Structures are given as C-alpha cells and as structure tokens.
Amino acid sequence: MSAPLLEVKGLRVEFPTRRGTLVAVDDVSFSIAPGEVLGVVGESGAGKSLTGMAIIGLLEPPGRIAAGEIRLEGERIDTLPPERMRRIRGRRIGAVFQDPLTSLNPLYTVGRQLTETILTHLDVSHDEARRRTLRLLAEVGIPAAQARIDHYPHQFSGGMRQRVVIALALAAEPRLIVADEPTTALDVSIQAQIITLLKRLARDHGTAVMLITHDMGVIAETADRVAVMYAGRLAELGPVREVIHQPRHPYTVGLMGSIPKIANGTGSLGSRTLGVKRHAHLAQIDGAMPRLNAIPPGCAFNPRCPQRFARCTAERPEPLPAGNALASCWLYADERR
C-alpha cells in the first residue's frame, strides 16, 4: 500500500448558531491512496458534502473546522491561509460539483475558462494552454473539440457541460479530485458515460478521487472503497464489494435493503398469475435521520436500530474492525483482537 495521498484525521466541522453549536461532521477519519476512488455515501444532511468542502477549503462561514487535520501528500492543508489554499485548489485538488451550469461562467466561452485555469496554475505559454485545452476537451469525450472550444456553456447539453466541468477540474493535472454528486443532475444514459469517464481518468492519471453521492449504484460501479456517513459520523468504511454484499453496520444493512433493485427471476412469465400482486416490500428503516440539534447520546443510529442494546444508548462506538471493513457499531466490540 502506497502512502496515502489524502489523509483526514478526526475531522470535526461546526456551525456556531445562536441556539448552540451544531456539529455537522464529527470525528471523521479516512485516507485515499493515489489512483484510488473513495466513495462517500449518505443521505441528505449526513455531512458528506461538508466533508468534501472542508477538504477543498470552501466551507461557508460560520461553518469551520473545529478539530482534526487534513493532509495532502503529507502536507497539512486545513491550517493554510486562504491565499495559499486558493493556489492548491485547482492546482493540486480539482472539484466537480452537482450542477454543471452553476460551475461555469455563462459569459465566457468554455475554451477561455479552461485556458485561464491552465495559465493560472501552470507555467505555460498561451498557445500551449490552448493546445492543452483542446486535448482536454477531446479527452473528456467532447466531439468536434476544435469547433466546441469557442462555444458558450449554454450551447452545451447537461451531459456535455458536466464533461467540460470535469475537464476544468483536470486542467492543472491535480492529484486529487473531489466530485460532489457529479451525476445526480443527469439522465441515466448520460450518467453511465460520465462514470466511465471518471473511472478511466482516475486510472490513467493516477488521480485520487473522492466521489460524494447518495447513489449506491454509482459507488458500486466506480469506487474501490466506500465510506458510509450517518448524522455527521462515519458509520462504516471498507472495500466496496464487502460493504455492498456484506454490510456490517445496521444502518448500512438498512440502506442497502431499501434500494430498489430490478428483481431477476420474477421475470419468468409462466410463474405470473394475472391479477396477483407480486411486489415484494422493500426493506425499510423506520424513522428519519436525527436533526443536528437532536443527535441522541451514544450511537447516533440507536433510536432506529433493530439491534440496539444498552451500551448503544450510553457510549459512542469507535470504528471497529468488522471483516475487512470498519464499522462504528458496538456489535463488533468483541471482534477486537
């Protein structure tokens, strides 16, 4: 295992409000190796986007990193002054956000936005920057890049725009890409194209990718490892196959069960009697994720957990080894060796 490219240790993100401090990300630790895709999943409000924002240094005030450290290639970046962080962002960390329309400036051609990014971060001539731009557009799969380079964002479709945003994130050949819901705004057929692209780029360039999404399907196809977040905390972290096929944390189990799947086998026409409903109920987790101002003591999932016992309501579980994964759940306390 090579040295981690990104290392996050004990990250805590707080929002001071008039009615007390909200802890949106609470003691989260993980690392990403070069060329690795780490998926981060969770429901809205689980803190996955804020973790990403903390890493790229774009937390919106009053949100702030209250504890923990973030290291990029061994260098601590969470304490850097904004001016230095601004130079790392774009150069060493690229970002892809959900809505490609808001990530692009509508008044500039995509070519100008790309060359500007390249010129800002790399020491190359204007001609070279334009050549690189053309190469990038071709690499992310934009047909007729020669003609498209001088088009404005509104002249591109949603999928093509997201490709431009990915090209923008890649422009300065960063070591890490933080992609926050990059496919959520896209139709399924376009989604598959974008995922294939991200995967290929990570492999070819050895770029580490932190892929934040609520879509387990996207994770299954792209990620090497996956971190499951719940109420600002890490519930489970492990190899993607293991987390999907053998989830350990009761929340992950419930989450996996509630994903609708196209059932194979029910499709045989012979077995189907007309007028009989065959729809299997989806497994469901009752209740909802707690609000940040009402996180229960102990394990944050305990009020909804079918396997809760006394310790869960009293003591917060540490990430514990469970198989090849880590699960923050007291069920695995005695597995510790």
Added chain:
Amino acid sequence: MNVDNRPLVRLIDVGRDFDVSRPWLNRVLEGAPRQLLRAVDGVSFDVAKGETLALVGESGCGKSTVARLIVGLHPLTRGRIEFDGLDLAAPGTDAPELRRRMQMIFQDPYASLNPRWRVRDIVAEPIRVLGLADSRDDEQQRVAALLLQVGLATEDGEKYPHEFSGGQRQRISIARALSGNPEFLVCDEPTSALDVSVQAQILNLMTNLQARLGLTYLFISHNLAVVSHVADRVGVMYLGRMVELADAAQLFAAPRHPYTRMLMDAIPDLEMSGKSRTPVAGEVPNPMAPPAGCAFHPRCPHANERCRSERPPLTRIEGGTVACHAVAEGRISA
C-alpha cells in the same frame, strides 16, 4: 387485489403541442416563424382498475405532460381521454364530476404544499371543496384518520409544512390526495426528491394504500428500478412517443425496444457481477427538430434505411406492444 378488465382510464392518440415561438413583435419584425414543440405525440394506453401503470423515460420525453393532460392541467391538442368510459372533453360529460375521482401527487414536496397553511387545512381542502364532510367534527375526524393512514400523528395537523422532512411532506401530499376519496392517483415522480431509505418508506406506503383502498395508479418515474417494484405494466416513452408498453415482468425479463434495452443497461449494477454498463453514445435529440422516421434512430445500433425514413407503428407482440422496425422484421430478437 382484483384487476378487472374494463379500463378506468383510456388515452386514444393523445397529443399536446406547446407554442414556443418568439414573442409576437419579434415574429413581425424579424419574420421568425411560429414554432411548435410536440411534447406528446400520438400516445395511447389503457389503465385497468386496480393496476399500476408506470411511464418511464428520460427528461423531456413527455411523461409528465401526459400526467398533466390526464388530470386536466393542460388541455389536449389532439386525441381523446376517457375516464370510466366517458370522454372527458365531450360536451355532454360532467368533467369536473369525473375529475374529482382522480388526484395527483407531485414530485417536489417542498413546492407542492402551501407554507402558510397548517397541515390540517392542507389535507382538509379537497374535503371542503368537494363538500364531503357533514360537519366540522366530521371533517376533523376525516383529517385525523387520513394522517394516521399515511403514518403521521393526529397532532401533526396543527403544524406547518416547514416543520416536516421531505419524506413526511410527501406523506402529507398523499393524505391530501386521498382526502377526496379518489379512485385514480397520478403520481409524478413521487419519490425522486427523497433519499433512498425514505423512498422505500413512501413506496411501501403507496403499495399498502393501493391494496387497502383498491386504488389505480399512473406512476411516472425515470428510475426503472423503482418502477419494477410498483408497476404491473410499464410504458417507455422517448421524445413524446410511446416506444414500448408491456407487462412489467415481460419488460424487465426481456426488453424489446433498443431504447428500453439501453435504459436497462444504464442501471447501475449493484450486484457487481462485473458486467460493465454499456454507455450509450449520444443524447436525446432536440425535441424542436426530432429526427425523421424512428426518433431513436441516431442512437440506435440496429438502425437502417427504413428506420431513418419511416416512423414505426406500435405493433402487438407477446406480452405487450413495441414500436420498432428491427423487432417487427425480426432483425433483433423479440
């Protein structure tokens, strides 16, 4: 659940155009032509009592427009819609009387509930409009029963929508839709704004309510996996046209139309069987200038000369209908 064979809702060659011309002054000064967008083009289907028909397709395929045409939020440009055997647009038909038997659930539970009304008033509105309650007591009892039915508490009636999460708001929308005692619910992407675990709760609730109340659903979604959990039959739309309509079991086991196959291939593979998604080249064409012949031909691996020039009709095959020359000619396996 008994499905009887008389259709509750029938669409016959329904079409809807939207005028997307430039403003009148520009047309006069610049000679810009009138432009029509064919959002829905010759769509026909039946929904039997007690069944769930799902419409799927990508953004812009016209599925939501079909929903709005049925409940009367848009007038028809062409064709006819029958409810319980009566033409909704015929002069002799009491359309409002028929329409009170149908209700709609919308996608965005943040936009579809009035933020200034208490939940009990939101849920009671159809009861008041339709004059269903004999007294104020009766109304309150009905509202309380509805809230319990969708998994909320009676006291929740006193709160305002902002006090609820997305999933709970969608429960309120469902309670409101049910308060008029409808037989037919048009659900336009009812779970696509929700997290998966909440989506599972709402889908289960909808399935339970259907079994208990004998409801008929038109379920609109872009998500085939969601559809496979609720639908009896599935219609696949592309650029305003129906390209395949089949029993759910048939469609998911053996999709016929190349577009349906493409949609199935594009579903993320959670089983991680190692099969990679076949990314489809190309995107949905501009609906202002749909391709000639079969609208799907520019993206279709099986397209030939005939597909480029002649629009395929919906033809009956075992377990459904499909609009594809290649399937009809046996060029690809049906």
